[in-house]
Amino acid sequence: MSYLKEKILKDGVVINDSVLKVDSFLNHQIDPIVLREISNEFLNYFKEKEITKVMTIEASGIAPAILVASELNVPMLFAKKTEPSTLQNEKQFATDIHSYTKNITSRVIVSEEYLSADDKVLIIDDFLANGEAALGLIDLVRQGGGEVVGVGICVEKSFQPGRQKIIDAGVDVFSICRIASLENNTVHFVEE
């Protein structure tokens, strides 16, 4: 069993049937051992890909993304959340990402300078639930004409539709932990 799964069983807190709190080791305080293990699993899974850039969205995706990018010695790019605005900036790619947790839609941007048709991009994020963030990042890469070589996720809530939506978009998904259910205050992983 991966160290991340062990940590989830030991220190994760099931808030309700759809929310797992992992902020003691993954997305507020970050355990360096967990994070290096996550990075190594991504590197191992995607090792055949000729990755030119690692991409994520602020803020919780940045830590795993930069470790992977540093090991691959490629740039890491993080999309920024902005207030929705009618101002058009011709130098940005933009997409709208809806958060079901917070029930808000945010405009997310990257500078056009940093995504090109030559890019083979690995997208990394901490959680996958409804897939909105990952689909938004895929959209940004494709606006630049580049290729998404895969999506790497730390914790997937497999009882929500995100994975299928990414597959439907033609992109490979690798999740280190796949959670089948949080019912009865208990974490059940997908059998693999």
Next chain:
Amino acid sequence: MSYLKEKILKDGVVINDSVLKVDSFLNHQIDPIVLREISNEFLNYFKEKEITKVMTIEASGIAPAILVASELNVPMLFAKKTEPSTLQNEKQFATDIHSYTKNITSRVIVSEEYLSADDKVLIIDDFLANGEAALGLIDLVRQGGGEVVGVGICVEKSFQPGRQKIIDAGVDVFSICRIASLENNTVHFVEE
């Protein structure tokens, strides 16, 4: 000359007398070589300190902070920006940080669980200008009863008062690049 200084001279864009754009390599797209050099400089400068935790604020501080924390094998904690709220959560330390750039004051929080009186905390951030973010982080650590062993900054705008405010708070500051002036569209470093 450090690689970060070389990158600033080569790829930094002086927007006006107080704003330097470094988003091609430091705080939007991140150059892995620059970032590892930054991490190594912080590790070298603070190597005598018995650091138990590295702390920063989302989002741009996360990348340098996690590399340093990973090398030290200690947890990294990032403070979260929230909307000002009258809701009191007894389990959070909170402080208000004013951004002169954006002219807004944000409430910034960390969970009380992750800062204690035993902590010796190294604070890392990408920029130091007026010092508001660093002072807010120092305040959070001290609310938990812990000690701030130092503040590590990637790019210091030495013509603004942040460094002096941190020193006045009794905390050591180490900045990899100290910028004396951005006048006439030119980066001048502090002579050292």
